[in-house]
Amino acid sequence: MTAYLFTLHAYRSWNADDPRGYVQKGRGVLMPDIAQARIYDSLAKQAPVLFMPVHQQILLGIVWDACRRRNWRLHFVACEPSHIHLLVSWHEFDPWQRVRGKLKNLMARELGRQLALPGYRWFSDEGSRKRVRDRRHFDHLMRQYLPRHRGLVWREGDALPELPSAPADG
Numbered sequence: 001m002t003a004y005l006f007t008l009h010a011y012r013s014w015n016a017d018d019p020r021g022y023v024q025k026g027r028g029v030l031m032p033d034i035a036q037a038r039i040y041d042s043l044a045k046q047a048p049v050l051f052m053p054v055h056q057q058i059l060l061g062i063v064w065d066a067c068r069r070r071n072w073r074l075h076f077v078a079c080e081p082s083h084i085h086l087l088v089s090w091h092e093f094d095p096w097q098r099v100r101g102k103l104k105n106l107m108a109r110e111l112g113r114q115l116a117l118p119g120y121r122w123f124s125d126e127g128s129r130k131r132v133r134d135r136r137h138f139d140h141l142m143r144q145y146l147p148r149h150r151g152l153v154w155r156e157g158d159a160l161p162e163l164p165s166a167p168a169d170g
Contacts, residue, residue, distance in 0.1 A: 003075070003089035003132035005141055006100045008107075009124040012048035013082035016040055025126070049122055050081040055111065056152035057161050059084055062110045063103055064160060072099065076142055079151035087141055089132075096129055 016022040017037035021029050051059065056079040063086055067074040076087040086103060108122045132138045147153055152161070 001089050001091055002094075002096070003087065003138060004096050004099070005130045005132065006086045006088065006103065006127060007083055007129070008086075008104055008127040009083045010049040010051050010081070011046070011121045011124050012040075012044055013050065013124070015048075046121055051079055051084065051151065052081065053152065055115075056084070058111055058114055059107050060152060060154050061160060062107050066103055066106050070102075073156070075138075075156045076146045077152065077154045078146040078149035079153070080149055081151060085146060085149070087132075087138075087146065096131070100127060100129055 014022060015037045016030075016033045016039075019032055021031050022033070022036075023029055059079070060077050063077060064074055066072075067088060070090075071092070072088055072090040074086070074088055076085070078085040084107075088099060088103070090099065104123060104127065111122055112118045112120050132141065142155065146155075154160070
């Protein structure tokens, strides 16, 4: 069985002026850079995205359904306003790029559809992935790392949270 922890960041949620530094593809983590942050801001297509609780609930529902339909196993979802973690495993030969790409595309499309924001950019490019090395690593993710997140936290076997009702037209 193949298992991965995918992390997808909300669009523009981690800019170059972040005190922790920032990541640039091919260069790794760099020191904070205010000038680079201004450049990124000037090139941005839209305002930064934060995943609020309603977004997090919708994302969980989309990923849960996608995994169920494809016989992928969703073990854990953990959210913060700036990102979402997905711990997923599967048996068939599917490269991780395909699995992550499919989940990310479905989340972006469905989030836009459900919130009447088609074409909205929800995620930054790519995202990260870490292959789960062994049972000890899996248990660490399930018991320690993922449950510490401040947003929505869901583990396999939990009920899916209900989405808030839309206000009635009046």
